[in-house]
Amino acid sequence: MKFAEMYADIKPSGMLKLFQAAAATPDVVNLGEGEPDFDTEHDIVDVAARAAKEGYTHYGPIQGYPDVRQAVCNYWERRYALSSTPDEVMIMAGGVQSVHLALQALLNPGDEVIVAEPCFSPYFEQIHQHRGVAVHLPTTEAQGFVPSGEDIERLVTPRSRVLMICSPSNPTGRVMKREQMESIARAAEKHDLVVLSDEIYDSMVYTGKHVPFATVPGMKERTLTMGGLSKSHCMTGWRIGYAIGPAPLIKVMSLIGANQTYGVNVPTQRAALYALERHDAKMEERARVFRDRLAYVAKRLNAMKGVTCAEPEGAFYLFPDISGTGVDSERFAWGLLEKGRVATLPGSAFGACGEGYVRIACTRSMEMLEKGMDRMEQFVKSL
Numbered sequence: 001m002k003f004a005e006m007y008a009d010i011k012p013s014g015m016l017k018l019f020q021a022a023a024a025t026p027d028v029v030n031l032g033e034g035e036p037d038f039d040t041e042h043d044i045v046d047v048a049a050r051a052a053k054e055g056y057t058h059y060g061p062i063q064g065y066p067d068v069r070q071a072v073c074n075y076w077e078r079r080y081a082l083s084s085t086p087d088e089v090m091i092m093a094g095g096v097q098s099v100h101l102a103l104q105a106l107l108n109p110g111d112e113v114i115v116a117e118p119c120f121s122p123y124f125e126q127i128h129q130h131r132g133v134a135v136h137l138p139t140t141e142a143q144g145f146v147p148s149g150e151d152i153e154r155l156v157t158p159r160s161r162v163l164m165i166c167s168p169s170n171p172t173g174r175v176m177k178r179e180q181m182e183s184i185a186r187a188a189e190k191h192d193l194v195v196l197s198d199e200i201y202d203s204m205v206y207t208g209k210h211v212p213f214a215t216v217p218g219m220k221e222r223t224l225t226m227g228g229l230s231k232s233h234c235m236t237g238w239r240i241g242y243a244i245g246p247a248p249l250i251k252v253m254s255l256i257g258a259n260q261t262y263g264v265n266v267p268t269q270r271a272a273l274y275a276l277e278r279h280d281a282k283m284e285e286r287a288r289v290f291r292d293r294l295a296y297v298a299k300r301l302n303a304m305k306g307v308t309c310a311e312p313e314g315a316f317y318l319f320p321d322i323s324g325t326g327v328d329s330e331r332f333a334w335g336l337l338e339k340g341r342v343a344t345l346p347g348s349a350f351g352a353c354g355e356g357y358v359r360i361a362c363t364r365s366m367e368m369l370e371k372g373m374d375r376m377e378q379f380v381k382s383l
């Protein structure tokens with residue numbers, strides 16, 4: 001069979017290959033997967049089950065139920081003082097769909113998307129699928145892996161249209177400071193860029209509070225805030241997320257979405273409403289668990305020769321520098337899996353500037369993390 005030219009040589013990403021190898025490794029300590037190890041709380045599951053029994057089994061509104069969109073507004077207002085109205089919100093089949101719809105709505109073929117790296121690697125393929133051009137914006141650990149406005153300006157061309165940022169960051173676990181956001185905001189305003197701000201890890205910030213990029217003065221009208229319940233409410237499998245942004249952009253995204261998923265699973269939307277309104281305390285309890293795990297693993301990493309790891313700031317990731325061990329990040333991650341039976345991801349999978357680092361997801365119990373670190377320590381000694 002002949003496939004479309006743009007997909008003729010599509011292959012599983014390096015990340016997917018490592019996940020597959022990890023799944024086939026007996027007794028592996030899997031610190032590769034970016035999803036919470038906690039199941040969805042049962043009261044949330046019950047709400048979805050009840051909704052289905054009560055007749056929420058039909059098509060729902062394409063943009064999402066108005067009361068669910070209002071619950072998204074309430075959550076961001078209550079927690080982070082980001083004010084918005086339901087016409088500025090769309091409910092999505094996961095955060096991944098927000099990026100697709102936004103890029104579809106915004107890009108003409110050949111338009112440039114500046115991507116702050118290291119970043120969530122599906123962005124690259126998503127930009128390609130919407131016929132945009134990814135412009136790599138590398139950052140360094142000395143900058144906290146956050147670009148400055150000047151870094152952005154150096155890459156701007158007449159085709160620049162969108163800037164993609166993520167904080168708390170996957171893969172680095174770093175959190176943008178307000179001054180850094182302000183510097184980025186100046187560049188976005190000067191060059192009329194739309195900012196796609198991935199804030200799916202909003203509930204996991206360990207020093208201070210999450211600051212939505214859209215709350216920086218002048219940014220609300222050009223920012224799409226992308227969030228979801230996958231990480232905050234342990235609902236990865238439900239495929240529920242949302243975007244908050246200027247109403248005209250949300251409207252176009254909804255019209256495009258009408259020809260794609262035709263809205264989001266309705267019992268899941270009812271469960272999301274309940275979770276957004278009633279689960280802040282649980283969410284914070286889990287954030288404390290992740291914070292303790294990250295602190296433990298960072299300490300263990302810093303005791304390994306050739307490895308250095310910054311203080312955890314957000315999300316459930318650590319991004320230690322392993323360059324002092326003398327091997328590159330691919331060889332390190334594959335060697336650690338094959339010889340040490342610990343799965344991590346090479347930093348280079350998240351953009352070239354991730355070389356010299358590995359991503360460790362602290363999404364396992366303390367016992368497993370201890371076992372993983374003991375094995376990693378032995379592996380590092382063997383290099």
Ligand SMILES: Cc1ncc(COP(=O)(O)O)c(C=O)c1O
Binds near residue numbers: 034094169236
């Ligand atoms: C930075 C980032 N954005 C978006 C997503 C997608 O999340 P979902 O589609 O499950 O909402 C992930 C998942 O790992 C992520 O790490």
